[in-house]
Amino acid sequence: xxxxxxxxxxxxxxxxxxxxxxxxxxxxxxxxxxxxxxxxxxxxxxxxxxxxxxxxxxxxxxxxxxxxxxxxxxxxxxxxxxxxxxxxxxxxxxxxxxxxxxxxxxxxxxxxxxxxxxxxxxxxxxxxxxxxxxxxxxxxxxxxxxxxxxxxxxxxxxxxxxxxxxxxxxxxxxxxxxxxxxxxxxxxxxxxxxxxxxxxxxxxxxxxxxxxxxxxxxxxxxxxxxxxxxxxxxxxxxxxxxxxxxxxxxxxxxxxxxxxxxxxxxxxxxxxxxxxxxxxxxxxxxxxxxxxxxxxxxxxxxxxxxxxxxxxxxxxxxxxxxxxxxxxxxxxxxxxxxxx
Amino acid sequence: xxxxxxxxxxxxxxxxxxxxxxxxxxxxxxxxxxxxxxxxxxxxxxxxxxxxxxxxxxxxxxxxxxxxxxxxxxxxxxxxxxxxxxxxxxxxxxxxxxxxxxxxxxxxxxxxxxxxxxxxxxxxxxxxxxxxxxxxxxxxxxxxxxxxxxxxxxxxxxxxxxxxxxxxxxxxxxxxxxxxxxxxxxxxxxxxxxxxxxxxxxxxxxxxxxxxxxxxxxxxxxxxxxxxxxxxxxxxxxxxxxxxxxxxxxxxxxxxxxxxxxxxxxxxxxxxxxxxxxxxxxxxxxxxxxxxxxxxxxxxxxxxxxxxxxxxxxxxxxxxxxxxxxxxxxxxxxxxxxxxxxxxxxxxxxxxxxxxxxxxxxxxxxx
Numbered sequence: 001x002x003x004x005x006x007x008x009x010x011x012x013x014x015x016x017x018x019x020x021x022x023x024x025x026x027x028x029x030x031x032x033x034x035x036x037x038x039x040x041x042x043x044x045x046x047x048x049x050x051x052x053x054x055x056x057x058x059x060x061x062x063x064x065x066x067x068x069x070x071x072x073x074x075x076x077x078x079x080x081x082x083x084x085x086x087x088x089x090x091x092x093x094x095x096x097x098x099x100x101x102x103x104x105x106x107x108x109x110x111x112x113x114x115x116x117x118x119x120x121x122x123x124x125x126x127x128x129x130x131x132x133x134x135x136x137x138x139x140x141x142x143x144x145x146x147x148x149x150x151x152x153x154x155x156x157x158x159x160x161x162x163x164x165x166x167x168x169x170x171x172x173x174x175x176x177x178x179x180x181x182x183x184x185x186x187x188x189x190x191x192x193x194x195x196x197x198x199x200x201x202x203x204x205x206x207x208x209x210x211x212x213x214x215x216x217x218x219x220x221x222x223x224x225x226x227x228x229x230x231x232x233x234x235x236x237x238x239x240x241x242x243x244x245x246x247x248x249x250x251x252x253x254x255x256x257x258x259x260x261x262x263x264x265x266x267x268x269x270x271x272x273x274x275x276x277x278x279x280x281x282x283x284x285x286x287x288x289x290x291x292x293x294x295x296x297x298x299x300x301x302x303x304x305x306x307x308x309x310x311x312x313x314x315x316x317x318x319x320x321x322x323x324x325x326x327x328x329x330x331x332x333x334x335x336x337x338x339x340x
Numbered sequence: 341x342x343x344x345x346x347x348x349x350x351x352x353x354x355x356x357x358x359x360x361x362x363x364x365x366x367x368x369x370x371x372x373x374x375x376x377x378x379x380x381x382x383x384x385x386x387x388x389x390x391x392x393x394x395x396x397x398x399x400x401x402x403x404x405x406x407x408x409x410x411x412x413x414x415x416x417x418x419x420x421x422x423x424x425x426x427x428x429x430x431x432x433x434x435x436x437x438x439x440x441x442x443x444x445x446x447x448x449x450x451x452x453x454x455x456x457x458x459x460x461x462x463x464x465x466x467x468x469x470x471x472x473x474x475x476x477x478x479x480x481x482x483x484x485x486x487x488x489x490x491x492x493x494x495x496x497x498x499x500x501x502x503x504x505x506x507x508x509x510x511x512x513x514x515x516x517x518x519x520x521x522x523x524x525x526x527x528x529x530x531x532x533x534x535x536x537x538x539x540x541x542x543x544x545x546x547x548x549x550x551x552x553x554x555x556x557x558x559x560x561x562x563x564x565x566x567x568x569x570x571x572x573x574x575x576x577x578x579x580x581x582x583x584x585x586x587x588x589x590x591x592x593x594x595x596x597x598x599x600x601x602x603x604x605x606x607x608x609x610x611x612x613x614x615x616x617x618x619x620x621x622x623x624x625x626x627x628x629x630x631x632x633x634x635x636x637x638x639x640x641x642x643x644x645x646x647x648x649x650x651x652x653x654x655x656x657x658x659x660x661x662x663x664x665x666x667x668x669x670x671x672x673x674x675x676x677x678x679x680x681x682x683x684x685x686x687x688x689x690x691x692x693x694x695x696x697x698x699x700x701x702x703x704x705x706x707x
Contacts, residue, residue: 049549163638193415194576198620199633206631220550223579223622250624264554266583268606268621274561275583277554281519 011214012038012061012182017074019056019065026286030056030069032238035312036216038182038231043208043215045229045246047222047261051282053238054218058184060084061216062101063091078182097127100175104187106167110159116170117143117155123177142173146203165196172204182214189224201227222265226250231318234258237283237293240312244319252330254321256298259329292324300328365442367570368404368427368457368538373397373436375422379643391643396422398594398645399668400436404538409564409571411581411602413617414591415639420574423591424540427572428459441537455485458536462543464523468515474501474526475511481533496533503566504529504559521552525559532563542574557584578621582606590614593642593650595668598686610686613651649689657690665689 019031031053038044046054059065061076063083076083078098083091095101103109111119120142121135130138136155143151146169159167168188175183188204189197205228208215217228225232226246233243234257242255253259260278280297283289289296295305304324312322323329375397379385385392396419404410412420425431427438429449438445445453461467469477478497482488488496501510504525515523524544531539541560545553561584563569575581581588581602588605590598590613598611609615616635637654640646649667652658667687 049551165638193639194578194622195415195617195620195633195635196638197622198635201622202631202633221622222550223624226624227622261550262624264551266554266557266577266579267624268579268582269623269625271582275554275558277558278551 009040010037011040011078012036012216013075013077014057014061015075015077017057017060017076018072019053019060019069020072021056021066021069023068023286025284028285029238029288030285031060032285032288034074034235034238034240036233036240036243038214038216040181040214041212042231043205043217043229044231044233045225046216046218046233046235047220047225048235049220049282051285052235053285054235055186057235058101058186058216058218062095062099062184063088064101093127096123096180097178098180099182099184100178100180101184101186102168102171102175102188104190106164106171107159109171110167112159114158115156116159116162117151117157120170120173120177123174127178138177139173142177143170145176145207146170146173147199148173163196164192165199168192168196168200169203172200172207176207176211176213179211180213182216183208185215185217185219187219188217190219190221197224204228222250222261223268234261237288238285239293239322241294241322242320243312244315245317248317248319252319252333254315254319254326254329255294255323256300256329257294259332260297292322300325366403367406367408367441368402369437369439370400370402370427371437371439373400373402373423373426373438374434375419375426375431376434394642395594395645396642397426397433400591400594400596402427402589402596402599404570404572406537406570407564407568408587409573409585411585411588412572412574412591413576413578413581413588415576417593417639417642418591419594419642420591421542424459424542424572424574427538428457428540429454430459451485455487455534456537458531458534458539460524460527460531460539460541460544463547464515464520464527465547467527468523468530470515473512473514474506474529477526477530478533481530485534487534500529500533503532503563505555519552520548521555524548524556528556528559528563532567536569538570538572540572540574543576544573545580546575546577553580560584578618590617593639593645595650597651597668597688600686611651611688612655612657612690614686616654616656655690659690661689 014034014036017031017034018029021028021030034057036044046057048054056069060071061083071084074084078094083094117136117139120139124130124138125132125135140151140155143154148154148166148169159170162170189200192200201224217225219225229246231243232246232249233240234249234255235241236257242249242253242258249258250262253262263276264278266275278297283293283296291306291308292310295301298305302325308324310322310324312320314320374395377394377396379392379394382392400423412423414420422431426433429445432447440456475497478500479493482493482496497511498508501508506522506525506529515526518526545556548556557580560571564571573581573585585602587599587601589596590611592613598605598609598614605614606618609618619634635654640653646653648664649658649662652662655662667689
């Protein structure tokens with residue numbers, strides 16, 4: 001809940017997080033110095049291509065990394081406690097009542113042989129000390145809140161009897177079951193139809209607004225971020241290359257990669273004659289390029305980009321970019337605006 | 341056609357004017373097409389009082405003029421992929437007729453007919469044979485179908501790869517050596533190898549990253565301009581569809597419920613489902629207003645299609661008549677609807693009374 005925090009104190013503070021994955025080809029630096037703040041009651045979007053490290057960052061926060069990956073440096077501060085230092089037992093006390101997670105594929109996140117109602121009731125029983133009847137009642141109420149029709153009957157259903165959208169509603173009910181202060185979402189609507197996606201996004205934003213829950217929302221879909229989030233961080237090759245308010249980053253992209261992302265996706269409201277693809281492919285994270293990691297694909301790249309690692313610089317009002325020549329993006333946008 | 345080095349932008353033609361020669365009748369005409377699947381045993385289904393026949397496509401009329409890019413959109417389970425497979429001859433149909441260039445295609449197509457409709461699939465990881473090099477795959481195809489003379493197979497293969505923006509070195513490479521976007525280029529080259537008249541692309545960019553999607557969409561656009569290709573694009577992404585297509589057909593539970601030119605559909609959608617579908621698209625410049633979703637509920641199962649109008653269970657303006665009469669069937673007798681599938685149409689009982697999008701006079705064509 002947002003009550004106990006002052007405005008200046010972020011709910012979650014990730015600083016200089018490093019995650020490395022051991023592979024046959026060498027050590028993959030999947031997350032390489034990510035810092036992120038999530039203020040209480042706000043939704044922060046994390047976007048990037050596959051392999052940019054956005055999901056790894058999310059999993060590192062909750063301590064659910066795959067076995068071959070581990071956090072090698074950095075802090076994840078929630079409520080003053082560093083989650084990276086906690087053992088599994090202590091983390092289990094945080095997962096649920098403090099942080100919950102919603103996954104992309106609800107069918108593989110739900111237990112296929114357990115009734116849906118019992119899965120929702122499990123959290124309150126374990127974490128909130130409710131007895132079975134209280135927990136069941138809470139589950140029914142949650143099912144009503146997330147819009148599952150006929151909850152009394154659906155309580156005893158199994159996940160396979162639900163549609164994709166309904167399963168995602170169940171996931172949301174489970175996530176909300178212990179009143180967490182933060183919900184992590186990993187592409188929760190990617191597998192859904194556009195009509196169902198619209199339903200789920202509206203539901204999620206409404207419920208989080210009502211309960212003051214913060215969101216970290218990982219997706220590759222910029223319009224979805226525009227709908228759900230207040231803040232946005234763009235990741236490329238394990239680093240955050242730009243962050244700021246959603247409005248600022250999407251209308252004044254100040255990193256060539258963000259500019260590329262915005263231009264390569266067709267915009268349903270502003271059809272353009274042709275799309276501008278980002279040339280090349282994301283770099284290997286075993287041997288990332290020196291200097292700016294985006295420079296081999298960047299049309300604004302100059303000599304200094306191949307040497308200097310650009311730090312994340314603050315432009316104005318919380319808008320920061322890790323580009324040495326960010327003015328070029330703005331120039332280009334201006335030139336394009338004049339063309340229109 | 342010339343061979344281009346890897347990554348070179350193909351010359352871009354402007355506007356649809358250069359696309360199509362004046363049409364001498366539509367390229368493809370499908371009438372009353374139906375495809376159903378039977379699930380499990382009829383006896384057991386009857387004992388359990390369950391339906392066992394799934395009507396995936398249930399009476400579809402579709403016309404594609406030469407040189408057009410037509411999009412087929414709809415939710416999963418609406419039958420859009422099944423319809424595409426039926427048109428490509430990969431799916432047996434229950435009834436209906438498919439005409440290609442005026443000639444009725446038989447249920448078992450001859451090799452020459454098979455060539456005329458080619459398909460690009462969604463997942464380039466599973467639609468290419470992992471044990472054949474790209475060259476081997478194309479050579480086999482060209483020889484079996486006698487597309488070019490034996491001594492020209494090599495040069496035609498290189499030409500094809502150049503057309504889709506792959507270099508000559510791709511001839512000796514296996515699919516696993518390519519990225520997702522490059523594999524999709526190979527899949528497109530394979531489809532184009534037979535010089536099809538109609539290219540059917542089933543979600544060709546859904547499995548790709550955003551930045552790679554753009555390259556494939558641009559390629560499809562260039563190929564249309566260069567080859568005058570007729571394209572049927574199946575997609576759930578309306579932004580992609582708007583970017584690439586001239587006309588859009590919206591499917592719902594096995595039926596086409598609205599067909600209109602792209603800009604007309606976006607400017608004034610007529611069917612309540614289309615209106616909801618467009619309102620549900622997440623927008624870059626739009627923050628969700630209100631908590632009410634654009635379309636409520638889940639689509640009904642194709643095993644239990646509602647009587648009357650199929651959309652009525654989710655329709656915000658449904659009334660009693662929608663339960664009793666199937667608007668698709670009544671509209672058939674309506675001269676404004678007619679058999680003219682090119683003009684906009686949207687079978688709905690309540691269309692005339694909608695406040696938001698007032699009904700427009702349907703343009704009647706010809707005498």
